[in-house]
Amino acid sequence: MTELLTSAQMRAIEADAIATGHVSGLEMMEAAGSGVVAAILAWRDGRDGPLSLHGKLPRFFGQTVETGASAVVLCGPGNNGGDGFVIGRLLHRAGWAVEVFLLGDPEALRGDARTNYEHWLEIGDVRPLSDCTSDRWIKQTLVVDALFGTGLTRHLPDVVENVLMATANCPRVAVDVPSGLCADRGVVLSERSLPAAHLTVTFHRPKLGHLLADGPTQCGALAVADIGLAARGIAPFKHDQVVSEAVPSDLRKQQGHKYSHGHALVLSGGVGRGGAARLAARAALRVGAGAVTIGCPPAAMIENAAQLNAIMLQAVGDVGALDAILDDSRINALCVGPGFGLSEDRADKLHALLKSGRAAVIDADALTLLSKDADLRGALHGKCVLTPHAGEFARLFPDLADAMDSTPDRNKTEIVRMAAADVGCVVVFKGADTVIADPTGTCCVNASAYHRAAPWLATAGSGDVLAGLIAGLMARGVTPWDAAQTGAWLHTESAVSFGPGLIAEDLPEELPNVLQNIAS
Ligand SMILES: NC(=O)C1=CN([C@@H]2O[C@H](COP(=O)(O)OP(=O)(O)OC[C@H]3O[C@@H](n4cnc5c(N)ncnc54)[C@H](O)[C@@H]3O)[C@@H](O)[C@H]2O)[C@@H](O)CC1
Numbered sequence: 082m083t084e085l086l087t088s089a090q091m092r093a094i095e096a097d098a099i100a101t102g103h104v105s106g107l108e109m110m111e112a113a114g115s116g117v118v119a120a121i122l123a124w125r126d127g128r129d130g131p132l133s134l135h136g137k138l139p140r141f142f143g144q145t146v147e148t149g150a151s152a153v154v155l156c157g158p159g160n161n162g163g164d165g166f167v168i169g170r171l172l173h174r175a176g177w178a179v180e181v182f183l184l185g186d187p188e189a190l191r192g193d194a195r196t197n198y199e200h201w202l203e204i205g206d207v208r209p210l211s212d213c214t215s216d217r218w219i220k221q222t223l224v225v226d227a228l229f230g231t232g233l234t235r236h237l238p239d240v241v242e243n244v245l246m247a248t249a250n251c252p253r254v255a256v257d258v259p260s261g262l263c264a265d266r267g268v269v270l271s272e273r274s275l276p277a278a279h280l281t282v283t284f285h286r287p288k289l290g291h292l293l294a295d296g297p298t299q300c301g302a303l304a305v306a307d308i309g310l311a312a313r314g315i316a317p318f319k320h321d322q323v324v325s326e327a328v329p330s331d332l333r334k335q336q337g338h339k340y341s342h343g344h345a346l347v348l349s350g351g352v353g354r355g356g357a358a359r360l361a362a363r364a365a366l367r368v369g370a371g372a373v374t375i376g377c378p379p380a381a382m383i384e385n386a387a388q389l390n391a392i393m394l395q396a397v398g399d400v401g402a403l404d405a406i407l408d409d410s411r412i413n414a415l416c417v418g419p420g421f422g423l424s425e426d427r428a429d430k431l432h433a434l435l436k437s438g439r440a441a442v443i444d445a446d447a448l449t450l451l452s453k454d455a456d457l458r459g460a461l462h463g464k465c466v467l468t469p470h471a472g473e474f475a476r477l478f479p480d481l482a483d484a485m486d487s488t489p490d491r492n493k494t495e496i497v498r499m500a501a502a503d504v505g506c507v508v509v510f511k512g513a514d515t516v517i518a519d520p521t522g523t524c525c526v527n528a529s530a531y532h533r534a535a536p537w538l539a540t541a542g543s544g545d546v547l548a549g550l551i552a553g554l555m556a557r558g559v560t561p562w563d564a565a566q567t568g569a570w571l572h573t574e575s576a577v578s579f580g581p582g583l584i585a586e587d588l589p590e591e592l593p594n595v596l597q598n599i600a601s
């Protein structure tokens with residue numbers, strides 16, 4: 082499990098390591114610079130570097146050893162700039178021609194950044210960033226972006242934006258965070274569309290901003306370098322302060338008959354609206370629920386019967402009929418929302434499902450019903466999992482959605498934690514950066530990014546499959562939290578494994594390959 086840190090947490094870890102004498106700031110800065118240079122050399126030489134790399138790097142297209150390697154290092158006024166001076170020195174030692182530019186007054190440099198600035202002055206000079214004009218970049222020199230890291234607090238100055246725009250055609254390495262990207266929220270603090278880095282090398286742990294929102298696009302590929310803190314992990318943070326990357330539960334099946342693996346009931350909409358529920362039901366069955374039943378209005382029985390084999394079918398006329406089905410105590414997980422409809426009788430049925438107290442995935446139309454009806458919302462309980470996309474989230478939690486868009490220090494993970502605490506159950510806020518939280522503050526991110534990027538997952542019916550996966554896992558007895566996290570993880574893995582051209586029907590069919598890979 083990898084933890085994702087905020088800037089403040091990274092600063093606290095560094096300060097604690099320094100205060101306890103574990104490592105000095107100067108040693109960390111040297112290790113940071115050396116980690117970046119190791120990654121640059123590996124990229125240039127087309128070999129696997131010493132750092133594990135997330136995502137794909139393009140072939141290095143700058144100058145080579147044979148043609149003479151050159152780099153321009155852009156340094157900022159803080160410790161990110163300090164890393165830049167180390168990188169300049171180490172690249173120079175490796176035989177590169179290096180030019181260094183600095184934003185701001187050299188006299189204002191402090192601490193370890195100042196020490197490394199002075200070391201660099203023994204090698205070469207430092208010119209003002211404003212001297213960087215665009216005609217310098219036609220040589221395809223490697224650009225090292227050490228302007229701002231985790232200390233970025235406001236929009237970029239014009240001079241920085243101009244230089245970043247002028248580097249658009251150059252191979253570019255970002256130190257810790259691409260300058261302009263907020264390390265906590267993954268949003269770009271600039272009105273302009275800044276060119277992305279090809280490679281970002283961060284330190285100790287990825288930051289939230291590397292995975293959220295625009296982070297993956299801006300970072301290019303991501304590498305993580307140790308700076309002497311590996312043994313210190315992420316202490317001293319409590320579980321409700323730490324965000325992890327999503328990981329799957331152990332999905333091996335024990336021996337048993339079908340009902341010992343649970344029975345999921347998926348509610349479907351009326352005639353011509355059953356596809357979404359069928360997708361969810363198929364995913365629930367593929368992920369290992371022992372039995373799956375679709376409950377549909379009587380008029381939709383023929384349509385569904387014509388499409389289903391292993392999935393069972395029951396007519397659900399009114400709420401009384403639903404209650405009768407729910408009398409079967411073997412039904413232990415519910416999925417409601419995909420193609421469900423919004424009429425009044427649907428709200429009554431949703432109420433009956435919630436009243437049964439069973440594990441339940443609430444998706445799509447069921448979320449819209451919830452957002453309109455306080456009684457329904459009040460019937461949510463700890464075994465529910467809500468799976469809103471951005472629009473549904475904004476309808477359910479309008480104040481939180483506003484705060485995420487307008488409050489600089491609120492990121493998606495904090496917002497989803499607050500939503501989960503509000504409704505008292507697990508919330509899965511879907512997107513390329515899916516964030517999952519439970520009411521106790523446990524939180525993880527399942528990012529379809531870097532080596533797990535699957536843009537083809539944005540396809541009709543993909544959300545229905547996710548709802549079915551989570552319901553199927555809960556039928557198997559997996560807790561709502563683990564089912565949400567594992568379902569999201571499997572959803573991405575199936576999409577990555579299938580590749581481009583994917584449609585929602587392919588996701589459940591790809592699942593056996595994914596399950597067999599994680600079991601081996
Ligand atoms: N001991 C440490 O703290 C270590 C820090 N490291 C590096 O240090 C970085 C963090 O250093 P800092 O906290 O100094 O932060 P930064 O170097 O990211 O930037 C902070 C400086 O930029 C100014 N600033 C922020 N936003 C601005 C804007 N939009 N326009 C103009 N000025 C702006 C701040 O006032 C401050 O002077 C990390 O990203 C990492 O690269 C590494 O060297 C590892 C060790």
Ligand SMILES: [K+]
Pocket residue numbers: 161226227228229230255256257258259260
């Ligand atoms: K940077």
